[in-house]
Amino acid sequence: MKRVVSVLLLIAIMSTALAGCWSRRELDTLAIVSAMGIDKSEEEGKYSIAYQIIQPNELKGSSSPDSSSASSKGVWVLTSTGYTLMDAARKATMQSDRRLFFPQNKVIVIGEELARQGIGPLLDFLNRDPEHRRLSWLLVAKGKAHDIISAKHEQENIPAQAIDNMIKSSTATSMAVKVNLNEFIKNLSTPGSDPVACRIEMIQDNEAKTHKMRLTGASVFKKDKLVGFLDQNETRGLNWILGKVVSGVILVKSPMDENKDVAIEIIRASSKIIPEILDDEIKITVEIEEEGNVAEDLSDIDFTSSEMLYELEKRKAQVIKNEIQAVLEKAQREWSVDIFGFGKAVRKKYPKKWKTLQTKWQDLLPEVDVEIKVKAKIRTSGLSTVSITGR
Template structure:
């Protein structure tokens, strides 16, 4: 009996010792990193320096306690109290990153990086190495939005928006509005390694703020069209209107307003996009390559300053025809520039042919640059006006059809 209790006691002691050992192993806070020990990166810029090296610039967030009358420590004045910009040069982006760490007393943390800006000079030289590094490195975010800047990327990071906290937040919100092109690092990598080997990236310029007395000498970043890349090099640029012409064929048109005018009618009709679905329908017949851009879109009338009563079927058809003409005009304008001036398949035609004609594509893919210029492109656009709104007073009084 004594042996039984002795064995029970020994097991109890062993169990307690085992639990104590497990507790020691579970103590995982010994190597924690405090926020105040990190340099939190909000945005990154990559340029070619005067020494022909890679210049890496980062916008670092400065955590600050809330002050009286402020929310969350965000100053009501200049954003300079919330961020700072630091730069370093290196022969590669990895070399520049290590040199940048030497200039900062806190460990660089890339987890909050939302934006990657590439200077135009570097974009024209080629960005393949930079994108490969970004995709292969474990710390920077693949979902960061990519931009090409007219000026140096560093200058864009140093700019000061009037409403947003910093340049990173300004640019992120602009592309999230879904009015223009939105491209992440992952998207860019896929486009450059895809069948077309071409990409479109939002192009950033700067403008002077409206309140010069408060922000004298500072600029506000804004998106002004798109940069076009073929291979990994920038080969041209598209205006705002031309950039919107890309969105329809790529099935990326999510929101926007189309304003049209009609012949023999004073005033305008503005329509809001509700939904859009687009298809690329390729065809190869007797050695001839053709593709149809098929669009099916729903809109609503949000303003009508003409005399037309859009509840009338004849008037509604007039508006639909003009909307179709406006959409296809934008697409043709962009297609013409992409083919004649840049020879860059930014519409993704190559992927459509590869999908539907894999055998032919395998034999002809090396000739795509020449074939792209000759592809017969047609458009089939269907417009549905789901809501016409109230007819205007002029139409009610018999001023229009």
């Protein structure tokens, strides 16, 4: 008995000690991937993937912010091709002395061409592999994803960090969508909703003759296939409906002078989607409530007059309505995609009827009557009630 116990103990200790060789990985054997761009390869049926790999060595000296000279690069871009994502990732180790490490990956960019073919197969790996986080942002590049991955950013040593921050701070305009892998997969798999992803592209900077990356709205998917892009105003239209507008600026024509603008800052906004089914007629009411402050006035409005404020509120409501109309026109009427979650709303309110509607929702959607009700308010006019030149 004693011997059995001691032998068992020995095995246990040895197996514990040996375990050190299995799952351990020292930090300096890892290539930390910060962003990943997926494109169609020129070879048929292959993916071409660009990995943005952080180089801690290069970042070591630049702990102080002012030392980030143009020459120092914090990342290295590695390109690899393969028939699947896993295949490509493993083939990448042929060129890298370190093993690719994905959990810190913040950004996944998908090329336009590939997105139009459908990204469902890609998502399987990203969803199944334990190394991938579902909190990575999902973006669609207008053009090639590789360009985005290999682009530099002036402010950050790690461009992925810049994209991450850009997406996070897009709440300042509400003109981009914040979609991570988790949300994309959730919307893709929920009946009655279609996913969107953020849209990113390289924009020519005229003066510097260089290209800079910029978030330019949203990309719209039908199931897992890209059908088109929304521009920035349409994206805000989408965010109005989804209730995801946090802040931003609304430009309205001044009631005093139609050629001049008044900028109104959005303070808070909320939305409600109310579906109604009357005699098989589906009607959806979108109620938006918005509050804002006057931020900038180029004409000479007297804000002590309540009529002026009412007029401004009315105009503001109209701007919001127009933005919503624009996105509805494109997504609902033209592409027939339910990125607004109208189907989901119907399902919640009429679970029984939804069962019959679900299959033909695609075809019904363009015909659905959407009414938009906007309640826009102006709370204050900032620190001054009249403009400086007003009197």
